[in-house]
Amino acid sequence: MVKKENLTQKQSDVLREIYEFIAANSYSPSVRDIAQVLGFSSPKGAGDHLAVLEKKGYIQKNSSARSIRLTEKSLWYLGVQNPSLEKNVDYLPLLGSIAAGKPIFTEENIQEYVPISAQIMGKTKGQFLLKVKGDSMSGDHIIDGDTLVVKTQNTAENGNIVVALVNNGAVVKRFYKHDDGVIELRSSNPLYEPIVAEDNLMIQGRVIAIYRNIF
Amino acid sequence: MVKKENLTQKQSDVLREIYEFIAANSYSPSVRDIAQVLGFSSPKGAGDHLAVLEKKGYIQKNSSARSIRLTEKSLWYLGVQNPSLEKNVDYLPLLGSIAAGKPIFTEENIQEYVPISAQIMGKTKGQFLLKVKGDSMSGDHIIDGDTLVVKTQNTAENGNIVVALVNNGAVVKRFYKHDDGVIELRSSNPLYEPIVAEDNLMIQGRVIAIYRNIF
DNA sequence: TAAATTGCTATACAAATGTATAGCTAAATA
DNA sequence: TATTTAGCTATACATTTGTATAGCAATTTA
Structure with missing residues (x-):
């Protein structure tokens, strides 16, 4: 088995939700979008997860709205392809x-x-x-x-x-x-x-x- | 020569700027981002262009922040590949x-x-x-x-x-x-x-x- | 056992953002 | 010539959004 222990289950869930959102919408979810799907009542819960995911190198973001980007590391981690349109890579x-x-x-x-x-x-x-x-x-x-x-x-x-x-x-x-x-x-x-x-x-x-x- | 007369010069400029922004940042520009680069002092100028570009089928968007997506039509029009793929493939x-x-x-x-x-x-x-x-x-x-x-x-x-x-x-x-x-x-x-x-x-x-x- | 980490709730706030109103000029069209 | 379209300026406003403060409980780590 491949070790993928670098993320906790919750962090992995958040990462996967980001991927799902981008795959469905072609643009990034907001902090509250994530919180809502994960069932959090506060944006802070999702925001904290984003900070961890960025520190661990799975996403990149800045202070702009909907600016989350998945890194290549996260695409490999999730076992998925680049969510943007083409499904070839x-x-x-x-x-x-x-x-x-x-x-x-x-x-x-x-x-x-x-x-x-x-x-x-x-x-x-x-x-x-x-x-x-x-x-x-x-x-x-x-x-x-x-x-x-x-x-x-x-x-x-x-x-x-x-x-x-x-x-x-x-x-x-x-x-x-x-x-x-x-x-x-x-x-x-x-x-x-x-x-x-x-x-x-x-x-x-x-x-x-x-x-x-x-x- | 392929006819590309469906857009005016200004509309084409706006479309290209959207592409450039996404290629550079991997996420969509805001209305004001576009206005600033194009030299408009009001967001309405850029917003009007976005409405036209959407009506003509070159972009898709909704009321969320930074939700502009380039259609295949616009990729063809600009003569470019999907900006998120072009770097790697x-x-x-x-x-x-x-x-x-x-x-x-x-x-x-x-x-x-x-x-x-x-x-x-x-x-x-x-x-x-x-x-x-x-x-x-x-x-x-x-x-x-x-x-x-x-x-x-x-x-x-x-x-x-x-x-x-x-x-x-x-x-x-x-x-x-x-x-x-x-x-x-x-x-x-x-x-x-x-x-x-x-x-x-x-x-x-x-x-x-x-x-x-x-x- | 103590300290740090994870994973949240609740509330707040300033900045970012989409969109609307009102109006203007120049060019294209009917 | 009258009308429409393109392409803006200036201002305003309600949301959306990222982020901060304060705090709590459970779990993990040292």
Whole structure:
């Protein structure tokens, strides 16, 4: 499961209501609009939530009327697309170097939110981006600097290219589970030895797409 | 020339200002915001223009603060894209099988327009997408089914991966020009013979990025 | 256990905002 | 020529709106 604990349930409700309002009206709700839908009798309740949401980076606003804007972070958090007219773009978090022992979707791990075409990508719920380091998967034509689109999942089928967390951090490998239960993570470059099952091996997701810039 | 006579110059100015404001702020201007930029000393001047623009179908609004929305008609009129999307997404044509002897950017060639993240792609002017067929470039880790992002240009430097039009259609190859002027298009898979210069060889563009779906 | 945070109610207020009234000039139209 | 339309100025006003003050209860954190 992806960790989304950065917001409380109430804060999440408020954020979702803002999204719903903008999706329906194409302009931002007022503080009182939010309070009314959430059942608050005072604008202050909603106003306090807005302040928290802004501090945590989920919205932007200023002192003008109806000036709330959803950030890319909130679009990813809600698992929704940009509410403004076109329905083609999703936002995926680009993760930096993933350290072992910590949840993968922590604040420090997320470098930026990248808009991705839903049209060529399909549904992007629970996906993230990861930069490839090294040439251990060159046999699968995945090379250093490539950006991977990873679908979050904690199991895999034999032969899947997965992102896994082992002792020394995150690795990209082909997944194989033997009959005796031993898990093997194979590089597709023969120069690299396979990693054999360890207790603390955790599958983070499956690679479903690759992006590469050629300069 | 497309007729754009449905609006007067002043009305057009007001409409453009609304667009500029939304593009800059991601929320609608107030009546007074518009009046100020246009140099009116009264909100009524701007308000009258808004009423006309709404009656003519260029905007929608209600009595709420900052509730102006641009219609598709106005986006077309101004020759712009949705201001909230324009920052992040460009549309690139995905070309089908390119036949020799015809211009590359014909209507029949364009299968669809794919929204592409400008953030990971950079400037996309004059670019197009092309599906790879065959494994002749597998040595460069470009394989069958990959989608190429191609920058339109009719020259290339040695070693560039280019899209070229030869007798039998479009090919993706590495470009080399010898001292004697002979042009050689090399596959990176040794199983394929190089193509040597022909009179009707035309460079269409250079490959600047690759996208691949893994199922 | 003490302090901070969350999540509100109730009330108030100044500023922002949409809209109305009245009227003016210049240009276009009938 | 008379009338309408476009394009404003000046002023006013009722809401809408963001925000502040004061306070309370429950929960979480230190």
